[in-house]
Structures are given as structure tokens and as C-alpha cells.
Amino acid sequence: MNLLALAWHSLLNRRFTVVMTVVTIALSIALLVMVxxxxxxxxxGFYRSVSGTDLIVGARTAPVQLLLYSVFxxxxxxxxxxxxxxxxxADHRSVAWxxxxxxxxxxxxxxVTGTTDAFFEHFRYGDSQALGFREGRAFDDLYDVVVGYQVxxxxxxAVGDRIxxxxxxxxxxxHEHDDHPFSISGVLAPTGTPVDQSLYISLAAYEAIxxxxxxxxxxxxxxxxxxxxxxQREQLVPEAITATLVGLHTRAAVFGLQRELNDYxxxxxxxxxxGITLQQLWRITGVAEQVLRIVAALVVIxxxxxMLTVLMTTLNERRREMAIxxxxxxxxxxxxxxxxxxxxxxTVAGIVLGVLIAVGSLVLAAPWVLDTFGLxxxxxxxxxxxxxxxxxxxxxxxxxxxxxxxxxxxxxLTDGMQVRT
Amino acid sequence: MPADxxxxxRDLRFAWRRDHADVIALDAFSLKAGERVFLYGxxxxxxxxxxxxIAGLARPDRGGIRFAGTQLEALRGPARDRFRADHVGVIFxxxxxxxxxxxxxxxxxxxxxxxxxAERAGSVQQSARQLLAAMDLDQAMWSRKAGDLxxxxxxxxxxxxxxxxxxxxxxxxxxxxxxxxxxRDAFLGLLFEQVASAGATLLxxxxxxxxxxxxxxxxxxxxxxxxxxxx
Numbered sequence: 092m093n094l095l096a097l098a099w100h101s102l103l104n105r106r107f108t109v110v111m112t113v114v115t116i117a118l119s120i121a122l123l124v125m126v127x128x129x130x131x132x133x134x135x136g137f138y139r140s141v142s143g144t145d146l147i148v149g150a151r152t153a154p155v156q157l158l159l160y161s162v163f164x165x166x167x168x169x170x171x172x173x174x175x176x177x178x179x180x181a182d183h184r185s186v187a188w189x190x191x192x193x194x195x196x197x198x199x200x201x202x203v204t205g206t207t208d209a210f211f212e213h214f215r216y217g218d219s220q221a222l223g224f225r226e227g228r229a230f231d232d233l234y235d236v237v238v239g240y241q242v243x244x245x246x247x248x249a250v251g252d253r254i255x256x257x258x259x260x261x262x263x264x265x266h267e268h269d270d271h272p273f274s275i276s277g278v279l280a281p282t283g284t285p286v287d288q289s290l291y292i293s294l295a296a297y298e299a300i301x302x303x304x305x306x307x308x309x310x311x312x313x314x315x316x317x318x319x320x321x322x323q324r325e326q327l328v329p330e331a332i333t334a335t336l337v338g339l340h341t342r343a344a345v346f347g348l349q350r351e352l353n354d355y356x357x358x359x360x361x362x363x364x365x366g367i368t369l370q371q372l373w374r375i376t377g378v379a380e381q382v383l384r385i386v387a388a389l390v391v392i393x394x395x396x397x398m399l400t401v402l403m404t405t406l407n408e409r410r411r412e413m414a415i416x417x418x419x420x421x422x423x424x425x426x427x428x429x430x431x432x433x434x435x436x437x438t439v440a441g442i443v444l445g446v447l448i449a450v451g452s453l454v455l456a457a458p459w460v461l462d463t464f465g466l467x468x469x470x471x472x473x474x475x476x477x478x479x480x481x482x483x484x485x486x487x488x489x490x491x492x493x494x495x496x497x498x499x500x501x502x503x504l505t506d507g508m509q510v511r512t
Numbered sequence: 513m514p515a516d517x518x519x520x521x522r523d524l525r526f527a528w529r530r531d532h533a534d535v536i537a538l539d540a541f542s543l544k545a546g547e548r549v550f551l552y553g554x555x556x557x558x559x560x561x562x563x564x565x566i567a568g569l570a571r572p573d574r575g576g577i578r579f580a581g582t583q584l585e586a587l588r589g590p591a592r593d594r595f596r597a598d599h600v601g602v603i604f605x606x607x608x609x610x611x612x613x614x615x616x617x618x619x620x621x622x623x624x625x626x627x628x629x630a631e632r633a634g635s636v637q638q639s640a641r642q643l644l645a646a647m648d649l650d651q652a653m654w655s656r657k658a659g660d661l662x663x664x665x666x667x668x669x670x671x672x673x674x675x676x677x678x679x680x681x682x683x684x685x686x687x688x689x690x691x692x693x694x695x696r697d698a699f700l701g702l703l704f705e706q707v708a709s710a711g712a713t714l715l716x717x718x719x720x721x722x723x724x725x726x727x728x729x730x731x732x733x734x735x736x737x738x739x740x741x742x743x
Contacts, residue, residue, distance in 0.1 A: 416610075
């Protein structure tokens, strides 16, 4: 305790250098923690988004691509699945439910998904949680639209507001379906998944607003008026959809059905298991993650070497101080321990400050991650293994301090009561 | 060794490196309990080295140092350190205090390393305050950082530190060399008073012989140090 108090006072005396050293270590720790936390949070966010889905079926494409555009709104589909193939999947004996999705339209940069009531009934996220409504209800009228939590929050929408849907994706669209105004029937409760960033209309409505469109262009004089479309609602069945999420009666059937669908002769389909495809995605991104980790580790090492430099530089200036301590009864090991304590305090302060910076940065970065990936990430306490790594860094800080500590130990033995150079 | 003898050096030989000539070659030197001894000699005559040997910071290559009944040279390094912490107070020439501690913190420093001195001091804080007051250091200075004090004030605080916990021996290594003559005399007066009050022995090292008459005994190191004579 005495030594700690002395170390503390000594550090206070050199507060500018010490603060700079602590900040250097803190920034390196912050980078390390942020890389890990963001990686973990984003991965968990992706898993949370597809927790209840056994298979995703789309047109023949790369599995990762199908997963990204069907669930996360990243990238674009290259082809569709015919309605007959979708019905084949939906009517399969192993299948408990399906959620068909049609993509291609947007509103103010947010994705519009055509789907059915099955989406609100069967979609699961997080720990098998069902979707809930913050306000309102699912589709009733043909031109009802349900908006995700973030869409409503960002655009200030509430139930009853009327909106127009744009043809195509992106913020700016030259073609609006403004002849088919939609009314917001419900706002979904927050999920922390891409659901929050989407708008949902019925497949019939999706078909209604696209009747008379060909090649992405509305042909004048064709199409359905809204009231006309309402009357023909039961007949508004799409020719094709983008993909379908599939839930099975029993998970044991998933491999068989996947193989069956991938081998489906009448139409080239791709059926993927979301969890396994995510693993493939992590393998692709894993190299970049490893590089980031190595960079972060190198930055931490640089921070510790910076501390070593500071301790070594001040060692000469402090020989008189050590001689005074020795003359007043301090043992050489206590002088050495003083330096190790100082390094320990600097390292621990750097680690604590670094974690706080990381947490603060994650809070600041959360909106960007939400906007970009639709994933709600937030600060969380480091996991046990991350705490272990931080503990090892603290230990490394102490080991680094052994170099100046050993030098101080030797010098105090030779200096005695006066500094010998 | 007579009962009133605190320190006795016999046949002492010491070199900082094995292949170097002896810095100290003393046949005999002793201090009585309560004695105030003035040890003088020019720079480089081995004064500080002798103090390091007496304080147990260095171990003689040959000979013996008997201090209050303990053979110092027989003790291992850590035991000598503990012995020094318990029985010796030190005043340096300058840069005496840790600049990052306040004056009180500096004075109680030896009690951080010696339980015996802390016990002897009783209330360490109280004892430090009494010593600082006795050394005529204004109370307003006690909580100041040592680096903010003048050299004279620092020397008085250093004397208080050397005396806290009543060590048997106070070693003063040219503590007045940075003071003008008025301040030097005042400092010596205060130091003598407190050394007497603590019942300590004072070994005062200096090259300034003008101070010598104020001590009980004067010893010329070049005269007793055979190594110095050889050089």
C-alpha cells in the first residue's frame, strides 16, 4: 500500500507524460475492443435476424448473395422464383409455413417487401421472438402498409399516414407508384434487425401496383385503378416472387428438403440454411477480420512499447529520487516494484479508459450500423475471453516494466547514496 | 567494544570494483553514542563512500563494521537495508527531498520503510509536525510540494526526516554546502538541538573546516584513510 501511494504520487508529478502514455494505450485498447465488439455484435445481429428460419429458397444464385438480398437488403436479386415453384415448396409435406417475399420497390430509400400475413405470424428473430406491433395492425385493406420501427421513427410516420411507393431501390426514384397511395396500418415494434428498416405490403398490393409495368416502365393506359384492384384482390396473384423463407415441421427434414429443392428439375432453385450460409459469409470476411485483429494487436504492442520508452527515458532523471528512497530504507526490490506498480497503474488506466472509449464509440457508431446493415448494435460488457485478453495485456504491461525495473534495481545497488554515472 | 560505543570500524577495505584500487582503507574508526563528529576531507577523499559503508548501502571487501552490537558486513543485502531503515537517518547535500511529495510526506518517508521507526515515532504525523516545528519550518510550508521550498527550507525538512523515529545515527553528507553562512549556522544550531533531543549520534561530513569547532570531535579522513594517503 505504501509503495502504491508512492507510485501514485510519482505518477502525478509526471502527469502530462503519464496522461499521454495512458491515452496512447487507451486508444490501442479501444481499437482492439471495438474490432472485437463490432465483429461479435454484427455477427450476433445477423444470426438474430434469421433465428426462426430453416431454409431460404430463391432463384439459382450464390448462397451468400441469396441470404444477403433476401434477409438483409444487401445487393439485388438476379432472378425470381416462379409462383408455381413457390407453391410446390409451400405445399411440400415437410413444410410448416412459408413467407414469400417480393423485392424491388422502395420508399425514401427504405426497402419495400411484398409478403403475406404469414410474415407477421411466423417470422422469428432474436431468441425465437415473434414480431409485435408498436401501433396498429397487419394488412386489412389492399393498400395497407406496415412500416418497420426505424422507418416510422426516422420519417415520423404514424398509423393513418398516406405514402407513395417508388419503383426500384435507392433514395431517388424516377418512377413513383403515386397512383396507388398506401395507408399505414401498423408500425412494428423494434427488433434490432433489418425488419426495422423495411416497409411491408401484401403480395396482392405488390401485384396491383405493378400491373401495367413492363421492363421497369409503366405503360400509359394500362394498369389497375385502386378501386378496381380492391375488387380483384383475390385474383391478384404474382407470377413470380423473389424468394421465400421456409419453416419446417421438423428440423430433421432440412437437409433432405434442401437437396430436393436444389435438384428441382423444372426450375433452377437455390435453397440455403441461413446459419450455414452465415458461416460461409464469416469465412469470407474472416480474413479481413484477422487482418484487423492483427493491426489492433500491433497497435496495442506499440502502445506498450511507448510506455516502455517513457519509463526508460525518465529512469535517468529519477536516479536521485531512487537514491533518496534507498537512503531512507527502501530495498532495491521496492524501487523495482515502484516502477512495476507505475507501469501497472498506467496499463490498467489505459485499459479502463480504452474500454470506455470503445463503449462510447460503439454508442456513436450504432446509428451508422443500424442504417447500413439494419442491425441494432450496442455497447456490451466484454466477454470472458475478451476480459482474459485485457488481463493478458495488463500482465504484458507489467512484464514490459520489468526492463526498466531491472535497470533501476541494478543502478540503486551501485549508486548507493549518490548517483554514479 | 565499550558500552558507550555506537559504531566501530576495524581494518576496513573497500573498492567500487574488484580491479580498482581501494577507496577506503581504514584501520580503525569509531563513534560514541550521542557524539557529534565532524569528518572532513577534500572532494574525492572517500567521504561519501565511507557513509555508504556505514549506512550498509555498500559491503566492505574486508574488515568489520560493528553498529549497535550488529556486525553489518555479516548481514545480507535485504537485512542491511532493514537495518539502515531502522537505525540510520540521512541528510544529503542537496536535492534532498522527493519533489513530488509534500513536506510532511517527505518527513514520514522513513517510517514507510521501517516499522521500528514508525513505532518509535508513535503518531507518525504528529511526530513529523513536531519535528518540522522544531526545525523552525513555517506550518504553511508543510503541505507544499518539496520542490516549492527554498534550499534552506528543504535542508531543515530533510533534517526532520532524518530524525523521525529517533534513529541511533544521523549521517549528514555536506548538508550545508548550498547554504550561505547565516543560514548554515542557523541550520547547524537547529540540527544540534534536535539530534541532542533524540539522543542520536551525528556524523557530519564536510570539506568546510570552518564548521569543525562546533563539534565534539574532528576527524580528517585523509589522515585515517590509508587509501587516500596512498593516492
